[in-house]
Amino acid sequence: MPEPHGHLFHVELAVEQPGDAIVLALPVWTPGSYLVREFARHVEGFAAEDASARPLEVERLDKHRFRVASRGAPLARIRYRVFAHELTVRTCHLDGSHGFFNGAGLLLYAEGRAREAHVLEVVPPPGWRVSTALAPAPGGRDPLEPAGPDTGGRWLFSARDYDELVDSPVEIGTHELAAFSVHGKPHAIALWGRGADLGRLAGDARTIVEHFAGFMGGLPYERYLFIVHLNASGRGGLEHATSSTLLVKRTGFFPRDAYLETLGLLAHEFLHVWNVKGLRPAALVPYDYAREQYTRLLWWFEGVTSYYEELALVRARLADPQRYLKHLGEELTALARLPGAAKMSLEEASLTAWVKFYRPDENSPNSAVSYYQKGELVALALDLMLRGSGSTLEDLLRALYRRHTDGGLPEDGVERAVAEVVGRDNARAFFDRHVRGTGPVAMDLEPVGLTVKRRRAQAFDDKGGTPGKAESGPQPGWLGASLGSGPKLAVSAVREGSPAWRAGLYADDEIVAESGFRVDRAALWDRLCERGPQGSLQLTVFRRDELVQVPVQLAEPPEDTLWLEPVETPTDAQRSAFEAWCGASLPARGVAR
């Protein structure tokens, strides 16, 4: 990183005994993020030489591979640069404030040599430190020691093989580092960006690590690192076997609800240590960095992880159960408003992640379902079914983890394990409906003292999860368009079959007036209430650069806003079942937040 402002990582790769020729390749994707990202488009200045600095011939084979004619030299030294100016958890970023990389975007592998041990040396600009979950190599400084001895800027790490190398992202800079220990194993948080309380985050991260250590029965690694990046508006996480990267909003630490979302993200990525890393889809064993790999099981790995992300916060007493019930109501509402859920199964959502989930567009709500969102609710339904048979979803997760850590989880592995608990017919019926089929999620919440309630939306941004206001006054007419969150009143999606759909309102239309008068969100909602289900709107919209009139005949609003409510007089059995599930008491009725 001689000139960080130029966003170029300078990489040197030494291959011992390369033989007559060696093919070097950069991955096209990085595990955990199912999109072909074509990292090789950022590679430049590729050249090779032998140990005596004599040039070796290089042939570019295709978009991501290079063939080096090493002609029996004992060593091939390859140099190249990688442009790194994309700040996400899956890419590489280098500027005057820090460097961050995922190995898949930066480090070539030698075909046929990826199983061998690798050594990584990072040479940072003066005054910068290096943090990664890789173990320090002999003579290297420990990256998890905030005040370790300075070894003169030598940061040397060893990786068992290429998989471990690229599964260990590296943060380089003047970031803060907080260390803590759980079960005697070192953990740390490396924080890039100003404006967060790292001490508080480290304390709560320790609580979450302790929770999952108890939940899964120990910690299956020697050291763990959370890399946290602060930014203005983006949010995302990427899991690794012994680390994770979290991109968090700078405002994600206050108020409490925003902070709990940050902790939820941290809990989610951490649980992946077991669920998708330790226990991996067999279809992804070994990783093939050159092309897409397909599994029908992403709903299990992301849905179940999302389910425990929220539940863990309640069980670890970081969040109250009221918040959790509100969250579940919001998820049920989002799914009820999604026409795509009736068209795409969880299996199909998993298989098509590469072209659907990771490439959403305005038609996604009408054509697709998220294996995170529906997967979380199906995980809840499965947990409730297993609890009815004296088991739990965490029993199932632990059993699958023990059974399939080596070869990976077969495509039918979850269903077979469920069948052992509830019988083959019940398991098949559950998977036909929820995983292979597109029927609504059927869950029996009565044993844990809850019922699902429905009502109409009471505002454009009514996400459900609460009973809402007591209904009074005129009933609003239904439009069926989602509005973006920006200052302009832009349509983000039009629900199939809705009045807006029938009237020919389009995604990206910018609503500027109704009946000739300027409207904002609040005024447009008032017009819906004023006109009612039998009324109409006379919308004026900018479509691309043209002003267009769109009359809309409104309709009866659907009852697509859901929330969970404790039953009126819970029995002792319901109370104790709720407590066994959430680790907290069943809330009193009407204490919605």
Ligand SMILES: [Zn+2]
């Ligand atoms: Zn995940």
